[in-house]
Amino acid sequence: MDPAAESPPATPQADAKAPARLPWDFHPALTEERLRICARMLANARRDALAMASYELGDDPWSVGCRAFAFGRHRLRRAAESGEYPWLEVLDDSAHFVFVIGSNGQGVPVRFYRGAADDPTNRTLKQQEVEAEQLSLALGEAAADGLMFRFAVETGEGGRVDRVVFLALRGEERVECFWPVPLELPPAAAGTAEQLRLIADDGYAGPPEQTAPAPPMPAPLPRRKAPAPAMRRPQAQGGLF
Template identity: 80%
Template sequence: MEHAEPPATPPSRLPWDFHPALTEERLRICARMLANARRDALAMASYELGDDPWSVGCRAFAFGRHRLERAASSGDYPWLEVLDDSAHFVFVIGGNGNGVPVRFYRGAAEEPTERTLKRQEVEVQQLSLALGEAEAEDRAFRLAVETDGAGRVDRVVFLALRGEDRVECFWPVPLELPAEAAPGAAVQLRLIADDGYAGPGQVTDRTAPLPPALPRRKAMPDKQWPQTSLF
């Protein structure tokens, strides 16, 4: 997938410049959860039964929301909270009631839509607590999940937006870390640890094999079968 070019004058601020709670490690973890959620949605898609990009996208959003909710309630990530668990899902990075509200969407980071920019009331209130009213005015933090032609995650970008057309931070979240290696040795990339859920593919591997198919019954040429119709 070819990305559109970031803003002509790249914003110089990084996520943690806005608030210390927005650390690189935390953003990596959240981005990884969203990437794995879309991976699982694609793995479970049944195009023969009618799945399409829209239905897969809905499932990917639900899976991403669920992963973040499960991680927040696990106690393993005390800096992660859920502020709004509705379809306008808002989560918070940072604890003690002073964290930063963030939302995620699938789409081009360079072209956030009006729906993406819309802020929820609880989001505005939490942002004022975290940054102060002046800094929070017209500002929004988003994670943009960009996909390729097959629907797979290509990259996740952290955005700090202000108003309808001002991008103050455009930071592609690194999803991989180079493993430590001796000088001159080949470097093996390793994925960041996820929230402990392996995904649906691991479940199917543990299921018992299907029994052999029963032999077909011979057709009865002299029997008239009733006609059926599909509704």
């Protein structure tokens, strides 16, 4: 048997999580420092949403998630408007929210979601028209075809942030970049379940920590009964008074 005709030995497939390419390999605007700043904003936003949650009044994971998304969008928008980060701007301020990392109209559009980085949903993979147009400007039509950039905010026990991953996705199944963003989390205090506080990003350190539980609301005062309508005295007939 001709050895050349033999099939080559099977090689193991590369791990889907292996960062074959790093973010800055796609575009120079995607620097490590910028990605860390954006990731910290998103992690801090969820920290604040958890800190402000009131489960006694009806908050649940869905409402906290909505608030975390709104807080993240607001932090990024406020940072872009501050002028402190000239490389950051908002492209779509709707519920789809697309922001741009870069400047001079050549920045890279990015979106974020809460969920597993290795299992994005169909909603996450949906690309907005303005996002596709901006990506074509930044990378060229051929390189941008089917490509999208996402921040995945992964959560664990109690909804707290475990990590933030920057992704480059090509279509529905191809992952071209899987880069866990270093958040510089301080070491957790032993035996505590408090949400870790990250480095300040946009000048806002989050809601103040409560040292004591808030006092209970006073009992409402009893409602006063409305006075009974006064009865009209019948007028006398035929008299002067």
